[in-house]
Amino acid sequence: MKPSPKDKLLFRLLLENRHRIYAYLFTLIRNRADAxxxxxxxxxxxxxxxxxFDPKTDFIAWSFRVALWKVKNFQRKxxxxxVTFNDELLDIIANRYExxxxxxxxxxxxxxxxxxxxxxxxxxxxxxxxxxxxxxQTAAEHSGRNIQAAYKALARIRKRLHxxxxxxxxxxxxx
Amino acid sequence: xxxxxxxxxETRELLDLEADQxxxxxxxxxxxxxxxxxxxxxxxxxxxxxxxxxLHKTSGQNLSIGEELVSRVEDGLMDPPRxxxxxxxxxxxxxxxxxxxxxxxxxxxxxxxxxxxxxINYTNAKLARAVNADWKVGTGQDTSSIKLRSGxxxxxxxxxxxxxxxxxxxxxxxxxxxxxxxxxxxRGENAGFLYQGRATARVPKGAQGxxxxxxxxxxxxxxxxxxxxxSASGLTDVMVIEGExxxxxxxxxxxxxxxLLENHAMRADRTIGTLESIESENLPSFRRTxxxxxxxxxxxxxxxxxxxxxxxxxxxxxxxxxxHIGRGFSQAIDTPTRKVSTFKGRSLHINxxxxxxLHDNGKADTIHIKNLHLDRGTxxxxxxxxxxxxxxxxxxxxxxxxDLVDNSxxxxxxxxxxxxxxxxxxxxxxxxxxxxxxxxxxxxxxNTFADSILRLKHANPGFKGEWYVQGGILEPxxxxxxxxxxxxxxxxxxxxxxxxxxxxxxxxxxxxxxxHGLHTFKALQARFPGHILGSGGTLTIEVQKQ
Numbered sequence: 001m002k003p004s005p006k007d008k009l010l011f012r013l014l015l016e017n018r019h020r021i022y023a024y025l026f027t028l029i030r031n032r033a034d035a036x037x038x039x040x041x042x043x044x045x046x047x048x049x050x051x052x053f054d055p056k057t058d059f060i061a062w063s064f065r066v067a068l069w070k071v072k073n074f075q076r077k078x079x080x081x082x083v084t085f086n087d088e089l090l091d092i093i094a095n096r097y098e099x100x101x102x103x104x105x106x107x108x109x110x111x112x113x114x115x116x117x118x119x120x121x122x123x124x125x126x127x128x129x130x131x132x133x134x135x136x137q138t139a140a141e142h143s144g145r146n147i148q149a150a151y152k153a154l155a156r157i158r159k160r161l162h163x164x165x166x167x168x169x170x171x172x173x174x175x
Numbered sequence: 176x177x178x179x180x181x182x183x184x185e186t187r188e189l190l191d192l193e194a195d196q197x198x199x200x201x202x203x204x205x206x207x208x209x210x211x212x213x214x215x216x217x218x219x220x221x222x223x224x225x226x227x228x229x230l231h232k233t234s235g236q237n238l239s240i241g242e243e244l245v246s247r248v249e250d251g252l253m254d255p256p257r258x259x260x261x262x263x264x265x266x267x268x269x270x271x272x273x274x275x276x277x278x279x280x281x282x283x284x285x286x287x288x289x290x291x292x293x294x295i296n297y298t299n300a301k302l303a304r305a306v307n308a309d310w311k312v313g314t315g316q317d318t319s320s321i322k323l324r325s326g327x328x329x330x331x332x333x334x335x336x337x338x339x340x341x342x343x344x345x346x347x348x349x350x351x352x353x354x355x356x357x358x359x360x361x362r363g364e365n366a367g368f369l370y371q372g373r374a375t376a377r378v379p380k381g382a383q384g385x386x387x388x389x390x391x392x393x394x395x396x397x398x399x400x401x402x403x404x405x406s407a408s409g410l411t412d413v414m415v416i417e418g419e420x421x422x423x424x425x426x427x428x429x430x431x432x433x434x435l436l437e438n439h440a441m442r443a444d445r446t447i448g449t450l451e452s453i454e455s456e457n458l459p460s461f462r463r464t465x466x467x468x469x470x471x472x473x474x475x476x477x478x479x480x481x482x483x484x485x486x487x488x489x490x491x492x493x494x495x496x497x498x499h500i501g502r503g504f505s506q507a508i509d510t511p512t513r514k515v516s517t518f519k520g521r522s523l524h525i526n527x528x529x530x531x532x533l534h535d536n537g538k539a540d541t542i543h544i545k546n547l548h549l550d551r552g553t554x555x556x557x558x559x560x561x562x563x564x565x566x567x568x569x570x571x572x573x574x575x576x577x578d579l580v581d582n583s584x585x586x587x588x589x590x591x592x593x594x595x596x597x598x599x600x601x602x603x604x605x606x607x608x609x610x611x612x613x614x615x616x617x618x619x620x621x622n623t624f625a626d627s628i629l630r631l632k633h634a635n636p637g638f639k640g641e642w643y644v645q646g647g648i649l650e651p652x653x654x655x656x657x658x659x660x661x662x663x664x665x666x667x668x669x670x671x672x673x674x675x676x677x678x679x680x681x682x683x684x685x686x687x688x689x690x691h692g693l694h695t696f697k698a699l700q701a702r703f704p705g706h707i708l709g710s711g712g713t714l715t716i717e718v719q720k721q
Contacts, residue, residue, distance in 0.1 A: 023228035027221060030193065032231065089207055096217050106296055107222060108229050131231040136195035155191040162187075162226060 009051050013059045014043060015048050020101070028071045030084045038074060042067045052080060052116065068094050107165050114164035118157065126157045182213040190223050249640070295621040297328040298361040304465055308339035324710035333360050333370065342465055347382035349396075351375065354462055375402040375416070375461045380573075385447070390427065391445035395421040395432065402461035409445030410476070414438075414455045416463065424450055464499065469520070471500045471508060471529075478509035478534065481519045482543035491518040494545075501529020501552050512559075517543040525552025525575070533587070535563045541590070543567050548576035549601075556627070562586035564632075569593045571601040571640055577629060579607040579647040584625030593658065595636035601640040605629055606667065607647040626669060644668030648708060651677055664706050672696055672712025680717055691716045 008058055021042060026035040045066050046053075068139055072090060077082045085093065097104075121143075129139040139152035179187065181519060189206045192198060198206065209216040223232045294544025302323045312330055321330070336357045343351045346364035353359065356679065357372020366386035376396065378385045382399040389405035392413060405411045413422055413435070421432040422441055423550040433450065440455035464470060466488070475485040481492040485508065492498060498520040500506050507530035510516050514536060523544050525531050529552040533542055537560045544565070550572035556563065556579050568591065579587060597603045607627045630650045638658030642649060643665075651657045657677050664670050664684045682689040684703045696715045700707045 015232040019229075022231075023225050026228040026231070031225075035228075045563060084203065085207055085210075089211055092712050093217065095223070098223055100218070104225050106328075109299060111229055111298070112299065120291060126230065132231075132585070135242065149193050151191070154195055155188075158191065158194075158223070158226070159187065162223060165222075165226070173551070 006050055009046075009055065010047060010053075013063075014046070017063065019058060020060060021067055023096050023104075024064055024094075024097060025067050025071065028068065028085070028090055028093060034074065038067065038070050042070050045070065061098065064094065064098060066154075091174070105171075106169060110165045111161065112166045114168065117164060118160070122153070122157050122160075125153060126161070129154055176507075179219070180213075181215040182209055183477045185209060185218045186213075186216040186219050190220065194227065194478050200479055204215055214243050223537065233418070252610075253545065258439060266626075295329045298331050299364055300329045300361040300367075301344050302327050302329060303342040303344045304467075304474075305341040306339050306466055308341050309337040311335040311337055329361050331361065333358055336372065337343075340465055343561060345385070347385065348379045348393055349382045349385045350377045350379075351387075352377075352462055362388075369405045370401055371405050371407045373402070373404045375400065375462060377463075378418075389443075391425070392443035392450070393425055393432075395423075397434075397649070400463070402458075404458070404461075406688040407634075411443045411445075412440060412453065412458055413436075414440035414445070414458055416461075422450065424448060439663040440650070467497050469496050471498070471506050473506070475506075475508065478511050480510060480516075481546065494519060494521050496520055498522065499524045499526055499529075500531065500719050501526035502669060506530070507532055507555075509557075510534050510542050513540070515541045515543065516537065522546035522548060524548040524550060525554070527551035528575075530555055532557050533563055533565065534558070535560050539564070541566060546570065548572050551575060553578055556585070557586040558585050559656065564588040564590045566590040571595045571603060571638070573603040574604070576604045577608065577667045579605065579627035579629060581608040582624055582626055584627065586630055588630045588632055589645070590632045592633050593631075593635045595640040595658075595660075602643050603640060604643045604645060605647055605649055606645040607667075609646075609667075611657075626667075628671075634658075644670060650709075651675065669706050669708050672699075672707070672710060672714065675716065676713045678715040678717060682714055682716055687714050689714065691718045706710040 018039065022035060024041050025042070026032065027037045029038060042063065046063055049066070051061070051128050063111070069088065070089055075087075099156050115126075118126070125139060127135060128142050130133060130136075136150050136154060137147060140147050143150070145153065181232075186206065186209050189198065189202055189209075189319055190201065193206070206220075209287065210220055217503075244635065256546075278651075287719045305323070310321045310323050312321050312332060312334055318335065323329070325662060334352050336355045336359075337511065338355045340355065341353045343353065343361075345351070345361070345367070350374065351367065353373045354373040357374065358370035359372065359374070360368045360370070364367055365382055365384060367388075369389045370386060371389075374387070376385060376387055376641050377397045378398060380398065383396060385396040387394045387396070389403060390413040391409050391411040392403075393466065394401065394403065394413060397419045399420055400415060400416040401418075401420050402414045403411060404413075405649070413420070415435050415437050417437055419434055419436050421434055423432040424442070424443060425445075433441075438455055439449055440453050440458055442453045443450045455573055465637045469486045469488045469490075469492075472485060472487050476548060479485070483489050486492065486498065488496070498518075500508055500523070505528045506563075509532045510518075512534045523531070523546070524686055525548065531547075531552070535558050542563065542565045544567040546568050547565075548570045551574055553576040554565075557575075557582060562585060565588070569589065571593065576670045577587070579585075626646075626648045628648045628650050630652050632652055634653055634655035635658035638657060638660055641661040643658060643663045645665055646667045648669040648671050649664075650673055652675070654671045654675045654677065656673075656675070659678075659680060661680050662682045663668075665686065670684070684699075684706050694716070695710045696707070696709065699714065
């Protein structure tokens with residue numbers, strides 16, 4: 001089967017934006033495995049519905065709308081016990097998130113520099129924590145820390161990264 | 176602003192708890208309450224979570240993008256090529272020789288669709304070096320001068336190089352040389368847009384897929400070096416220096432890209448929407464290096480490697496410049512036949528296609544190069560005496576070859592430390608030619624038919640690549656001379672342990688992988704009689720750490 005020009009356009013848009021869609025899903029669903037599953041689901045739906053998409057409009061806004069709908073559907077199927085945020089709060093978070101997209105993009109760029117500013121041990125530790133399938137427990141074992149020390153270290157490194165990014169964004173010249 | 180409010184602090188603590196230990200129902204409810212009522216808590220929540228999601232990506236996770244879609248696209252990639260592009264009259268020979276149409280790869284032609292933002296943000300691309308450069312940002316009336324130093328990040332949006340030369344390095348490792356006047360824009364970690372000007376891009380392994388677009392043409396690199404010249408009037412010339420690229424007109428979106436091969440060139444004209452072959456020889460030459468990088472002239476002759484006649488800056492080799500041989504072209508330079516010959520440049524790079532031929536004047540001689548870099552190049556030993564020693568720092572930046580002289584029993588000695596790049600696992604291929612017996616007299620053959628030797632006289636803790644002995648004898652003459660490496664001995668290759676003990680990551684001899692642990696000379700010789708020489712020594716194979 002030959003991909004149509006529209007398939008190509010969508011493929012390109014997804015390649016460009018899949019990390020954003022993933023981060024958005026992760027923010028709403030709070031769980032990595034669920035966010036990955038929902039990303040797959042979202043992509044398939046985007047493809048099925050792509051005829052509705054007007055290329056002159058904002059792809060991110062459209063894909064986020066589909067993603068939010070996926071999250072709500074997923075929670076509905078999971079049942080009440082597993083719901084992290086109710087639909088009303090999901091809408092509040094989603095709305096604020098969408099307003100923050102340009103800023104989040106800049107934060108991500110600065111994050112790489114901030115990662116490099118960490119000590120070698122801290123950087124290895126935080127990256128080990130976020131390896132696929134890893135947890136605080138596995139990262140602790142990997143680095144020879146006890147689990148309580150690992151919780152503290154992770155909290156400290158996350159805070160440091162966040163502050164470093166905030167500080168460096170503020171420090172950028174306004175022109 | 177890095178001071179946090181009490182609500183932000185509580186949110187942060189809940190998020191750490193959530194990430195590492197999970198929240199109980201009360202804590203979940205508390206978090207939801209903070210987010211619904213405290214805007215600053217919500218902002219922190221979003222930033223913190225997005226940071227974690229970004230680290231998921233950083234830790235190497237590959238986010239697949241919908242299997243059904245991908246399989247559809249792959250189906251398309253496998254379709255037979257569709258001939259769409261018709262070469263201009265009289266140029267068919269070139270078209271036939273150089274162009275293959277490929278279907279589908281246009282998908283990877285990823286471009287940013289949204290216009291750049293009006294405030295200045297910085298990209299991950301950096302200014303590597305510049306010569307007499309004068310920079311401006313903005314367009315039309317709204318331009319301002321900026322100062323950029325080596326190592327600075329480049330701003331987003333249109334950048335104008337008003338004077339001088341610059342080398343820009345993308346996040347991916349792609350290096351681009353720009354000649355003023357040029358206007359360009361960084362568009363992501365491996366993509367750029369050249370509004371006008373002349374540029375050469377060198378795309379290293381791993382960064383294939385580099386995109387450089389102009390108003391008239393889109394280029395996707397397939398692992399290569401190429402040059403572009405874009406004019407404001409809508410003409411773009413593109414030429415492949417090494418490897419291959421794909422070119423395409425910017426519209427229509429679904430046009431089939433054209434594959435352009437080494438030494439071929441095309442011209443795109445935006446106003447009439449055409450793309451045609453041109454002769455690469457007719458293009459003015461592109462600058463592929465900054466002035467402190469010097470390349471071997473194509474017409475270099477003679478064996479005085481320090482001579483001005485050999486180098487494209489027309490100056491004798493000097494200690495503040497780096498010298499390059501090869502870069503995709505077949506090029507060779509000979510060392511002078513002296514007792515001691517020293518190269519006077521800061522470094523000598525033997526790149527792909529480059530050969531450094533090592534000569535002596537018939538005695539035990541020395542060749543000294545302060546920094547020798549072999550990046551897919553070849554060292555060829557052509558001695559007249561029994562042995563030749565090479566000294567100075569030797570760096571293996573990519574798979575390279577040491578070519579020993581035909582089986583003449585002569586020795587090339589590496590008298591100093593070898594290093595390998597941390598980025599790639601370089602393989603050193605050791606081989607020798609074979610003299611044909613029928614051209615030799617009996618007497619000659621008695622004297623000369625013996626394997627040639629590569630002797631390592633120095634410990635090489637900085638070498639982490641692979642020794643591949645295909646011919647000749649590798650002779651590590653001191654403990655640790657093989658470094659922390661892999662070793663393969665095959666075909667006519669031989670190993671002389673030199674009576675020393677060596678520890679390696681893995682060893683394969685005649686197709687057999689040695690077991691972990693210690694192997695004595697005696698056991699090795701009994702097992703591989705044709706491949707193990709000398710009178711003693713051991714090989715220890717490390718257990719690999721997972």
